[in-house]
Amino acid sequence: MAEKITPRNVDYSRWYTDVILQAKLADYSPVKGAMVIRPNGYAIWEMIQQNLDRMFKETGHVNAYFPLLIPESFMKKEAEHVEGFSPECAVVTIGGGQELEEPLYIRPTSETIIWSMYKKWIMSYRDLPILINQWANVLRWELRTRLFLRTSEFLWQEGHTAHATYEEAEQETMLILNLYKKFVEEYLAIPVIAGRKSDAEKFAGALHTYSIEAMMQDKKALQAGTSHNLGQNFAKAFDVKFQDQQGQLQYVWATSWGVSTRLIGALIMTHGDDNGVVIPPRVAQRQIVIVPIWRGEEEKKQVLDYADAVKKELTKEFTVILDDREQYKPGYKFAEWELQGIPLRLEIGPRDVAKNGLVMVRRDLLKKEFIARDGVLQTVRATLDLMQKEMLERARKFQEDNTHQVDDYNQFKKTIEEEGGFINSHWCGSAECEAKIKEDTKATIRNIPFDRKAEKGKCIICGKESEGRVIFAKAY
C-alpha cells in the first residue's frame, strides 16, 4: 500500500505531490524539469481530449499537425513573441551528426511555424476562415518541476485560426473562451471566472488575451485556459495577405488558444482530499469499483455471482472494476480506490445479498448508503449525475466564500497575507499600479471579469478613477 499522504492543512504543497505520486498519476523523470504522465493521469487527459475535441469539431474546427522544430529566424519575426519566448526555449544545434547552420527551437508554441504555412495556403477570402487545432507537446525550459503545473515539456492543444476581419477573429476568441468555460465547469466541475487579461499579463504577440481563472483549495488562483486575439501581428510578421471580395489585398486576422495538462493539476487541487484524488464522474475513465466481501468458499461464490450480475448490468453504461483480488482485504481496497479517485464504490457482502441490496459510497462524501439491487443502474446513474453537480456547486461556494471586496490598500495587503483568495478591487488601468501591487504582495491581476458590475470607484493604489473591479490573487 502507498505511504501516508501529508494532510492538506499540514502542508498543501506536499499533499499535492504526495497524492500525485501515490495515486500514480505522474512521476518525476530523470531529466530536470520533465515529468512522466502515468496511465492513471493520462486517462484523465484522454477524457479531456475526447470531450474538448468533440466540442471543437462541433464548432467547425479540424485538427492538423505542424513540425516540432522551428527555425530561429522564424521565432525572431514577431518582436514581442521572441522576447517572451526565446529565453525559455530548448535549442537543437546538432542534427544527423552535423552542426546545424541555423539553430532549431523546440516549439514553445506554434504561431510562427503555422503562420509560415498559412502564407502558402491563404490567397483569397475564399481560403478563409481557417479553423485549425493541434494536439501536441510543447517545451518551455524549467528546472523546478511542479507536477502538471510547471514542467518543461507539457501536452496541450493549440488552436490557430485565420480570419478576414477583426470582428470575426474577436468572435472566434470569445467562442473558444466560452467553450473552455463550459468544458471546465461541466466536465471538470471547476468553476471559473472569464475575463480579459491586463496588458502586462497578455500573451507575447497578442492584441489581447482572455482567460478563465479558477481557485484552488489553498485559495490561490490558477489560469485554466487562454484565448488570444492576435490581431494582424503574425500576418504582418509572415506577410500573410488575402484578396478581399473587392479585390484589395489585406492582412489576415488571427487567434490562438490553448489548454494543457495543467488542467489535471487544477482538477486535483480543486477536488482532492486527504484520502487522495477525487475524479468528477464525467472525466473518470472508470466510474465504478465493486468490492465484494466474503469469508469462506460458500459466501465467496454467492457474493461473486451477485457482484458479477451487478457489474454486468452497470457495464451497459459505465466502466466498472470488480476488485475480486484475494490477497487484499476490503479496507485495503477501499483505501486504494479512494486514493485513485474512482467516483463510486459499491460494497457487496453476504448480508447485502440476503437483503437484495448493496452499499454505495460516493468518493466525494465517503458516506455509506444502502441501496436496492432493483434499479441499481438508475440509482447509480442518478447518483453520478448528482455528484458531478454537487462537486461544481461545492467548489463554487468555496470560491465565493473566499472572494473579498476590498477598498483600502492596507486591508488589501492584510487580506492577501492572512486570508488569500480572490480580491475584487478597483484599479485605474495603469501598468504602474499593477506592478506595485505585484511587488508589494505577489498578487497579480487575474483578469477583468466580463460580468463585473459597472461601478465607479477609486484605484486601490493611486486613487484615480476606475470603471469597475478586477480580480487580484496570488497564482500558480
Next chain:
Amino acid sequence: MAEKITPRNVDYSRWYTDVILQAKLADYSPVKGAMVIRPNGYAIWEMIQQNLDRMFKETGHVNAYFPLLIPESFMKKEAEHVEGFSPECAVVTIGGGQELEEPLYIRPTSETIIWSMYKKWIMSYRDLPILINQWANVLRWELRTRLFLRTSEFLWQEGHTAHATYEEAEQETMLILNLYKKFVEEYLAIPVIAGRKSDAEKFAGALHTYSIEAMMQDKKALQAGTSHNLGQNFAKAFDVKFQDQQGQLQYVWATSWGVSTRLIGALIMTHGDDNGVVIPPRVAQRQIVIVPIWRGEEEKKQVLDYADAVKKELTKEFTVILDDREQYKPGYKFAEWELQGIPLRLEIGPRDVAKNGLVMVRRDLLKKEFIARDGVLQTVRATLDLMQKEMLERARKFQEDNTHQVDDYNQFKKTIEEEGGFINSHWCGSAECEAKIKEDTKATIRNIPFDRKAEKGKCIICGKESEGRVIFAKAY
C-alpha cells in the same frame, strides 16, 4: 481547382507527391526533412488512432506519456541501440539560454527513457506485466523528405511492455503483430505478410523483430508495422530486476512495437488512382458526399429539399457532406471529392427526384448506378461494406499476381530488374548471402513468413541447404 496529377504510369513517384499535395493531405514545411500534416491527412491519422487505440485497450493496454528529451548517457547504455540511432538524432545543447552540461537527444524511440522509469516502478512479480503504449512524435534526422514515408519527425504509437518470462514477452510480441495485421487488412484494406525479420534487418537492441509487409502499386514493399521481442537487453542496460515468486531476483523481459503516419503513405500507394486518393470506408472520417444538381430556383428548392432528407437519413450512421456550393459546377465538385477520396458520391438531379431515386458512385469503381430512394440507408451501408471488402481483395490479388517464385540467381536479378514485386526464394540464413543480394540488386529480405511451407531447397546465392523460402523485394 487543383493542377493536373501526373498519371501513375508516367511517374509513380511524382503521382504520389501530386496526389498528397493536391488532395491537401500534407505539405512541405520550411524546415528540411519536416512535413505538415494537413486536416485531410490528419483525419485519416485520427481514424487510425481511434481504432488501434480501442484494439490496444481491448487487449489490456493503457496509455502514458514519457519525456521528449533523453539524456545522451541513457542512449549510450544499450550498445546496439546507440549505434543504430545516435547518428540520426537531433541534439539539444542549449536550454533556457544556457549551454547544457549533458546534451539531450530528441527521442528517436523511447526504450531508454521508459526503461529508466521501469527501474523505479518494478520491484516484484506483482508489478508485472506492464502494458503501456504511448502516442507521440519522434525524430530521426532526414534531409530528403518523402511525404508520410520519410520525414525527420513523424507521429506514431510505441508500445513498451515488461514481463516476467521470455515466453510471456514472446506472446505479447506476437499478439501485437497479429493485431497490426488485422487492423491494416480490415481497416486500411492493405493485405500484408507477417513474418520474422532477418538479423540484419531487426531493430537495434532487439532479440528479434517481426514485421508485416505490404506491396505498393509500383510493386515495391513497404514495412507497415513492427513488433520486437527485446529480450533482457534493456533490463540489463538499466538494471531492472524483479523478485520472482520464489524470491529470486531476475532481469525483466521486454517488448516494443509501433506503427506510424507512414501507414497513410501505404494507404495512398495501395489504393490511389490517377484521379486522387481512395480512402477505405472504415477509415474515412466523412464517408459520403451528396452533390445536388439543378438549374433555376424551382429545381433548386426541389432538389435541395430532397437531398436534405437523404442526408438526414444517412446521418444516422454516416458523416455526410452536402455540397450545395453555388459557385462550382457539378463536374468540378465530382473531381474535387474524387481527389480527396470520399468513398461514396450521391448525385441528385430533378430527374432522380422524379424517379424517386438517386445516382450512386463508388470512389474505387467510378461507375454510376441508379438506386432507389427507399432503403437508401441500407443500400449505402451494404455498398460501403462491399467496397471495403473488394478494396482488400483487389489489393491482395495485385500482391499475389506480382509475387514470383524464383530458384535461379540470374532469373532473380532479371525479375527484380524487369518485374519487381515480391520474390520468394530459398536463403541459407547467412548474413553474407543476404548482403550480396542487397549489393547486387538493392532487394532486401522483407521477412521470413510465418506461413511459409516447410520446403527443403538450396540458397539462391551459395547453394547451401535452406529450410524454406523468404520474401525478397525492393522496399520503401
